[in-house]
Amino acid sequence: MSxxxxxxxxxxxxxxxxxxxxxxxxxxxxxxxxxxxxxSVPGAFTPTCSSRHLPGYVAQLPAFRxxxxxxxxMAVNDAYVMQAWAATQNVPPALMMLADGNGEFTRxxxxxxxxxxxxxxxxxxxxxxxxxxxxxxxxxxxxxGEFAVSSAEAMLAALD
Numbered sequence: 001m002s003x004x005x006x007x008x009x010x011x012x013x014x015x016x017x018x019x020x021x022x023x024x025x026x027x028x029x030x031x032x033x034x035x036x037x038x039x040s041v042p043g044a045f046t047p048t049c050s051s052r053h054l055p056g057y058v059a060q061l062p063a064f065r066x067x068x069x070x071x072x073x074m075a076v077n078d079a080y081v082m083q084a085w086a087a088t089q090n091v092p093p094a095l096m097m098l099a100d101g102n103g104e105f106t107r108x109x110x111x112x113x114x115x116x117x118x119x120x121x122x123x124x125x126x127x128x129x130x131x132x133x134x135x136x137x138x139x140x141x142x143x144x145g146e147f148a149v150s151s152a153e154a155m156l157a158a159l160d
Contacts, residue, residue, distance in 0.1 A: 002110035010108035022079030044085035060152035
């Protein structure tokens with residue numbers, strides 16, 4: 001069963017990519033005391049993720065920051081792939097890039113996707129959530145093959 005609104009972000013380890021490179025962080029600590037929109041993509045460098053999903057959040061980052069909301073992007077990829085993807089997408093330092101290399105956090109959220117039929121193994125479903133002090137306030141999970149409710153624009157509208 002997937003996480004629901006009103007529930008706490010589960011504790012898991014992910015890699016946060018910053019100017020010094022990747023470092024391990026605990027999700028419960030990362031979300032504590034903050035207002036964060038987390039969006040997750042099936043894979044770095046994949047078509048919709050690279051052409052629409054991540055670029056939308058990069059473009060709308062000032063609108064989130066104006067509302068005192070931080071933004072984080074996550075994928076079930078290793079930290080070095082996420083670091084390279086951030087570089088090719090010109091992701092500003094204010095947009096957190098999270099690598100869930102083994103899918104631990106994705107499984108804890110109950111939002112995993114078996115993409116083995118496409119040679120991709122375990123991945124994350126495409127989703128976005130808004131959490132305040134570690135409690136999920138908004139959860140938008142895409143239907144397979146869709147891209148609408150987890151976009152930056154949809155999440156900005158959900159914050160109103």
